[in-house]
Amino acid sequence: MKVRFLGTGTSQGIPVIACECKVCKSLDFRDKRLRTSIQIEVDGLSIVIDTGPDFRQQMLSAHITQLDAVLFTHEHKDHTAGLDDIRAYNFKDDRDMPVYAMERVANKIRQVFDYIFAEHKYPGIPRVVLHSIENAPFYINQTQIIPIEVMHYKLPVFGFRIEDFTYITDAKTVAEKEIEKIRGSKILVVNALRKEEHLSHFNLEQALDFIHKIKPQKAFLTHLSHNMGLHKKVSAELPDNVFIAYDGLEINC
Structure with a gap:
């Protein structure tokens, strides 16, 4: 299995519009972060998790044809x-493209992208087969996918x-x-927004504490904001088995 990080930034990406901080002005390519997504x-x-506003750019940059x-x-x-x-x-x-999301998210997609699901469709619109999934394992062909429910403040989110x-x-x-569903994972990717509480x-x-609890062989941090600091500097502060992911990074699992 190969994993490609298409984006590793938070909702504003890095650089942030109109920001003059040292991270946003950094010349290190690892400090340039599109919105979070992986392939x-x-x-x-070939499976993509999340299609943020940078999806087109990410697919082109990674040359993903399938x-x-x-x-x-x-x-x-x-x-x-x-x-x-x-x-x-x-x-x-x-x-048609198979798309998988919990029922609440599927309903929101139907609302926001209502033209995709209209009875009388305009020519050339996306073709989607939307599958509502629950917090239970499911399969895409022969590949098992195990959803993991985490809380984004009060909002349930699937890992x-x-x-x-x-x-x-x-x-x-x-x-x-x-957490019991995660134990035994050799590779763990988890969000770490910044050093300050959020x-x-x-x-x-908190991300490092979570990684310590799971004890994977390797862990990668994603969904970073510019407030985390420079990639090179923060990387030097991490445990030996923990790495900051960056856009374009590929790992074999």
């Missing part, structure tokens, strides 16, 4: 706004485990029964 290649499938399914963690625009651009894959493969890889974003708290996201200390 997973497993069992011959897309078999989309998973959504939750309905916030920095995770869903780019859904319209899946139509390029509709045109290429002449098939996902595939084989020994677990991906969690926008988490602030995780119930013990959900209402709805892990800060760096």
